[in-house]
Amino acid sequence: MKETTICPRLSKAMELLGKRWTTLILYQLLDGSQRFNEIESALPVSGRLLSERLKELEKEGLVERKVFTEVPVRVEYSLTDKGKALEGAIREVEKWSQIWIN
Amino acid sequence: MKETTICPRLSKAMELLGKRWTTLILYQLLDGSQRFNEIESALPVSGRLLSERLKELEKEGLVERKVFTEVPVRVEYSLTDKGKALEGAIREVEKWSQIWIN
DNA sequence: AAATATAAGTTACTTTTCGTAAGTTAGGGT
DNA sequence: ACCCTAACTTACGAAAAGTAACTTATATTT
Numbered sequence: 001m002k003e004t005t006i007c008p009r010l011s012k013a014m015e016l017l018g019k020r021w022t023t024l025i026l027y028q029l030l031d032g033s034q035r036f037n038e039i040e041s042a043l044p045v046s047g048r049l050l051s052e053r054l055k056e057l058e059k060e061g062l063v064e065r066k067v068f069t070e071v072p073v074r075v076e077y078s079l080t081d082k083g084k085a086l087e088g089a090i091r092e093v094e095k096w097s098q099i100w101i102n
Numbered sequence: 103m104k105e106t107t108i109c110p111r112l113s114k115a116m117e118l119l120g121k122r123w124t125t126l127i128l129y130q131l132l133d134g135s136q137r138f139n140e141i142e143s144a145l146p147v148s149g150r151l152l153s154e155r156l157k158e159l160e161k162e163g164l165v166e167r168k169v170f171t172e173v174p175v176r177v178e179y180s181l182t183d184k185g186k187a188l189e190g191a192i193r194e195v196e197k198w199s200q201i202w203i204n
Numbered sequence: 205a206a207a208t209a210t211a212a213g214t215t216a217c218t219t220t221t222c223g224t225a226a227g228t229t230a231g232g233g234t
Numbered sequence: 235a236c237c238c239t240a241a242c243t244t245a246c247g248a249a250a251a252g253t254a255a256c257t258t259a260t261a262t263t264t
Contacts, residue, residue: 005144006126013199014125020251023116024108036212042107046252051213071260072211082202089194096191097115100184122222138241148223153242173232174240208263214256221250228243234236 016060017086021045021053026083027090029063033078057083118162119188123147123155128185129192131165135180159185 004011017023021043028034028042040050054077057063062083068074106113119125123145130136130144142152156179159165164185170176 003143004146006130007196007199009199009203010129010196011126011146012203013195017195018120018122018125020120023120024113027112028108040212041105044106044113046254047213048215048253049251052251070211071262072209073213073259075212085202086195086198089191089198092191092194093115093119093188094109094112096188097109097111100187101111101114142241148225149242150224150244151222154222171231172240173230174238175230175242177241206264209261211259213258216255217253219250219252221248223248224246226244229241231239233238 016056016062019053019056021049022057023090023093025050025053025057026062026079026086027094029077029079029083030087030090033066033076036075036077039077062086118158118164121155121158123151124159125192125195127152127155127159128164128181128188129196131179131181131185132189132192135168135178138177138179141179164188 017026024043025039025045028039034042036047036050036054039045039054040047043050045053054063054065058065060082061080064078064080066076066078068076119128126145127141127147130141136144138149138152138156141147141156142149145152147155156165156167160167162184163182166180166182168178168180170178
């Protein structure tokens with residue numbers, strides 16, 4: 001096994017946040033609870049990956065899933081406290097992008 | 103082409119920062135200029151990917167590459183101003199990970 | 205009563221990216 | 235002449251991502 005000197009918590013955090021689409025999904029949910037199709041329309045992500053990512057985020061406790069048994073079914077996703085706690089970090093990236101990206 | 107409503111700058115930023123290892127490489131360089139092998143030893147990243155990521159980061163202007171023609175050759179990588187400007191964001195993720203990750 | 209519509213996925217298949225290990229390059233030391 | 239070292243690079247099988255078609259449940263339309 002390869003030995004590393006980097007902080008294991010940050011490393012584990014980046015395993016999640018470093019996956020494609022994860023941060024943009026969280027950013028989208030900073031606006032509040034949203035349905036599957038709303039998120040899918042807001043981002044250039046396919047349903048397959050969005051579904052996979054939301055499951056991971058739910059499993060890691062950053063996102064909560066609520067099902068409303070209407071017809072057709074409505075499913076809403078929202079940030080938990082753990083997810084909301086990332087707002088500072090995400091806003092910093094947003095600020096950086098406004099300054100440094102064209 | 104799929105239409106999206108998300109901020110294009112943030113989206114472009116995440117295309118870079120969301121790639122595997124990118125943020126950890128930048129985090130490692132927050133400690134100052136480092137050689138290829140130092141970064142490789144600090145992170146569980148292979149030489150192949152480290153090389154690829156450093157090239158991308160150099161191309162995007164976040165990292166600077168300096169060659170010292172000694173024997174054997176020494177190459178040092180460091181953050182540019184654009185790269186250093188990400189410190190705030192990276193520190194926020196670090197703080198979050200200390201609180202929320204086990 | 206059968207056909208249609210809709211949200212939220214899921215499946216099947218192709219393409220791209222990643223991980224691992226071996227190979228390359230350049231010059232200096234033995 | 236051969237070995238050593240840092241910094242890559244290549245080859246190739248494995249894993250992840252992209253695309254589009256399909257599924258499920260039930261209410262509304264025909």
